[in-house]
Amino acid sequence: MRSSIRRVALAAALTAMASSGICQDEAAKSAKPKSSSSAFPDGKPVEMVTLFGAASASTATARVLADGMAKVLGVPVPIVDKPGAGGATGYVYLSTQKPDGHSTVWSSNSISTTFHSGQLPFDYKNFVHVARVTVENPALAVKADAPWKTLKELMEYAKANPDKVRVGNSGQGSQTHIASVALFSSAGAKIIPVHRTGGQATADLLAGRIEVAVQFPQAVVPHVKSGDLRVLALLSSIPDPVFPDVKSAKAQGYNIDMPLWRGIAVPKGTSKAVVAKLQDAIKKAVESPEFKDAGNKIGFTPAYQPTDAFTKMIAEDDKRTSEVIKEIKAAEAAAK
Amino acid sequence: MSAFDHLMSGFAVALTWKSLLYCFIGCFWGTIVGVLPGLGPLAGMVLLLPLTFGLDPATGIIMLTGIFYGAMYGGSTTSILVRIPGEAASVVTCIDGYEMARQGRAGPALMIAAVGSFIGGTVSVLGLMLVTPPLAHVMLQIGPQVEVVLMLMAMCTIAFISGGSRLKTAAMIVLGLAVGTIGLDKLTGVPRFTFGNLGLADGLSFTALAIGLFGISEILINLEKSETIKAIQPKLKDLVPRWKDLKDSAPAVTRGTIIGFIFGIIPGVSHVVSTFVSYAIEKRFSKHPEEFGRGAIAGVAGPETANNATTGTAMIPLLGLGIPSIPATAILLSALVMKGVSPGPLLLTEHPEVFWGLVASMYVGNVVLLILNLPLVGLFVNLLRIPYGWLVPTILVISTIGVYSVSSNAADVWIMVVSGGIGYILRKFGYEMAPLLLALVLGDRLEEQFRTALTMSGGSYATFADYSSLLVIAVVVTLLLILQALAWTFGYSKSIADEAERT
CATH class of the missing domain: 3.40.190.10 (Periplasmic binding protein-like II)
Structure with a gap:
């Protein structure tokens, strides 16, 4: 009887482990917080908000990036999953966080599609786009x-x-x-x-x-x-x-x-020095062989791009997306 | 690559320590929920659903499927030793199984049930492996309009042949379809029944609903039973059957395998129907029909083989076409889709590791279960002694952690609690949860395929009556009529199923 109860408890532990905790544990293992005085990252974890559910390919990619960034930054980079409404839920959540570099979002074109289709109350300009990380080519x-x-x-x-x-x-x-x-x-x-x-x-x-x-x-x-x-x-x-x-x-x-692009964004108002540090960590993580291997497995192309070029690309992409969505809406209205 | 090469590559997936571990967990947990009256394979699967999210698709599906067929093994134990069916597919086993146990022959009954299950299960996987790949080629030609027709027919069949009131089953199907519409419309992005709440945009969490409606409501119902269960304790040395037992069982096992495999294609309640048909056939073919009801071993061997033989067949519509035909495979579908794997005609080319890994793991799992169920039968019987007062809080804690961990959303826990309450009330009034769950999974797909079919046909409804749709309707109806005729001939009727449902 005892042993059977122990097994039920084992199942409970496994359930808990396999779902939420595991990615954080791994990140924590791979990077013991160093004690640094006042500089970012301050020994505190850098959260990465994901948008499409724990089991999505998008989040799988985020996990690989988070592991790489944790190694460079020396702090854990836990995944905080906020799926819903085509990504809007996570963007709204991030916009309420402090602009101190400890809150980041795993963003994508969804920031434009959700805005132009009316699900997101603000557009891409509400964030600082730290760096592009991957693309997937239609x-x-x-x-x-x-x-x-x-x-x-x-x-x-x-x-x-x-x-x-x-x-x-x-x-x-x-x-x-x-x-x-x-x-x-x-x-x-x-x-x-x-x-x-x-x-x-x-x-x-x-x-x-x-x-x-x-x-x-x-x-x-x-x-x-x-x-x-x-x-x-x-x-x-x-x-x-x-x-x-x-x-x-x-x-x-x-x-x-x-292309479908994915990258890291932080709330507006995050200081330049912090953005530069994050950008450096992303660059190193993306250029690692582990990241390339993961790309072959999950199906993305590593495509690092720094803040300025990235923001310019998003602006162009956003403009085109807005035009296309208007066109789709007009076609739908005409069909009715 | 030939089928043999594919199967070998499947074993390469299934025999990694990780797959083996999760296959074992699935089979072990499946046996437990099969043994425990009140907890069935469905509740068992939904309770461990959150565990699969951290796993790769092949491993996750290997574990969940292990629970599904593992429960078919475990169910017989309680039927034989306590005369309480561990789950619905073991109702008939109570009749002769318990009688044998009372005569001190529990050992042979358990032995034959396990061996029969093993043979039925293994042959059924063989069938799955041989039938699906050629079928997948044909299935590719099945367009959205035909899928719509198939799904509607499946729902009608379930409403028609499930135990309990047809009206109530139909009501649950409609409720499932209705709940499924909550959230953003997949094709145009229009929010439906979200009341402006962003949290509802993706609909209600399937995991939370499934655990609530199935797991929680089942636990609540079990809380009403306070009597302690007295099991007949078998002696291990009595496990070995006599020569006469083997001679009586062999034809029953053979027939049970065939019956289970064929009846496995019936949507909804295939495993239950197959056991009744098998029992009736054994009685009809027996040289000593008077022994049935007084401890005939064929009455245990046939049905227990049959319910396991349905498991492989039931996977065919899921893996070949992507349409679950029974609630258990509906859960498998949702688990796969959440992992970005869509079962369907292309599964074999795009994710061969999932299909062949699963097939190989089912061979492994059946061996694991045979080992688990024979020497360890005493352990599982002891499970029945755990008071519900201990079991219930444990399961509740697991469920809550599981539901919360899926997306770290506290609202999901509330959805689980509320749907558990609603499920409990509905069940008290005789409404079954299984059709609701199936409709919940099928609903999304039904709507999507319906509208896609219309897009592709340029808005013409005639597409639902084109040549291929009519052909499929004709084939399915003919098949179901033949099976129904067979079932009637051998004495299965809905009233028997209704009675079984009540026990």
Whole structure:
């Protein structure tokens, strides 16, 4: 009888361990706080707010970055998961935190999409964007036996046949949705966007229920290797290790550069010295071989970019996103 | 790669210490919830659901599936020794199993139940392994419009054949679908029933709801029972069956395996139905039908084999198509989706380690369970002596920690508590939670596929009656009618299931 009770207690301990505690423990183990006088990070942990749930690929990437940053900063970098409302919950939470560098958010394009679709009460200017960390490049795929051999052929077909080409994406408001709408409308082509989650767009494309799928490389790469699908373009001009031979849309004459980016942001008012320290820790973490390995496994491309360049990129991205969302809303209103 | 190579790579996943450990935890916990009357496989799975979030998808699913089939083993123990079914699929085992125990033959009954379970379970995994890959190819052609038709048919079938009132089951399905609409509309981002609250934008947490509706309500119901359970203590040296036992059991096990595997495709209550059909068939085929009810070993062997043989089949719709057909696989689906793995026709190409790792782990798990259930049967029987007064607070603490840890959200704990209360009240009035849970998981998918089908067809509803939809309807209806006819022929009817539900 005793032993069985002990086992129930063991299960309880395992439950607790496997879920919330584990990442913090690991971070704490890898970095014993050094006693420094007044300088940041002050021996206190640097929290990293994540937006898409403990089990998401986004949070998995955040954990790798947090481990790397903890090693450089010498303090634990615990993950604080605040999922909800497409990321808005976490951004709102961070905006209420002290601008002392101990509160950071694992941000992404979601800051623009949630703002322009009305879920977030403030835009990207409310934060200081410390550094870009990764990008994921949307890839435009068609069936291997499709008649279009180049992006140009597809675009011309779509232009000549409005409301005929069905383009699958990974969900309403997702980066693949925004980027695909931006691409086709820049050429004046009208398409039917098909919102799919969980890789269903790939299945639809393979079965011929849609003509085109815009997906992140991981979702299509096994089928490109098997010869069932063909990638016509990357909707980003950042080279992708998964598809080194595929040309970007920009190189093929379409001015679209819309990767999914992720980076670290802190509340406005955080001092320059603190931002510089965080930036340095991020740079070292991103350039480590561990980070690159994790990228191959989880499916992201390390793409460090410092504050100024990063902020400029976000501003451009935000402008385009706002235009695309307006266009989507107008199309929806017209459909009603 | 051939199926054999794939299976070997699956064993490479399943035989890592981590997979083995979690497979063992799953099987062990599954046996416990199977043994404990009141805690079934569903409650067992939802209680450990939060544990999977820190694991990779293959390991998480290996553990949860272990609970599912582990409970099928454990259920027989209580049926045989106490005449209380550990879970619904072991109701028939009470009849002859307990009778055998009273005659001092508990050992052979337990032995045959475990061996039968092992054979049924293993053959069923073999079937799963052989059927799914070729089927996945066909399933790829199943578009959203056909999925909608399939899901609606599954829900109708569940309402029609589950034990208890059809109206009440249907009501629970509708409630599940309704609760599932809370949150942002997936396709257009319009908030529904959120009352402006950002916290509700992603809907109610599935883990919190599942633990509340299933775990907490089940615990509350168990609190009402205060009597202590008196179990017949088997002697280990009596485990070895006689030659006659083996001769009587062998055909029953064979038939039970086939019955379980075929009936496993019925949505909703396949494992329960299969045991009744198996018992009826054994009685019909027996040379000594008068022994049934007086300790016939075939009456234990058949049903116990059958309920395990359903486990592999029940996984086929989930892994091949991505549609759960029973509540247990619905929980597996939600666990996989939370990990970013979508079961479906592409699972085999995109996440072969999940599919083959799972298949391999089910072989391993069945061996683990055979070992757990034979020598350790005494330990599990002793579990019945733990007073509920100790068990309940422990489980409540585990649940609360688990729910909170998923997203560190205190509101989820309240959702768990409130849904536990609501679940308790509903169950007191004879409403089952299982259809609600299934509808909750299917609801999202149903809506998404329904609207996607319309997008793809350019808004034409005729898509739901196109050639492929009609073909699927015809095939499924024919199959269900044949099974129903078989069940009737061998004396299974809904009234028997209703009666079983009440015990």
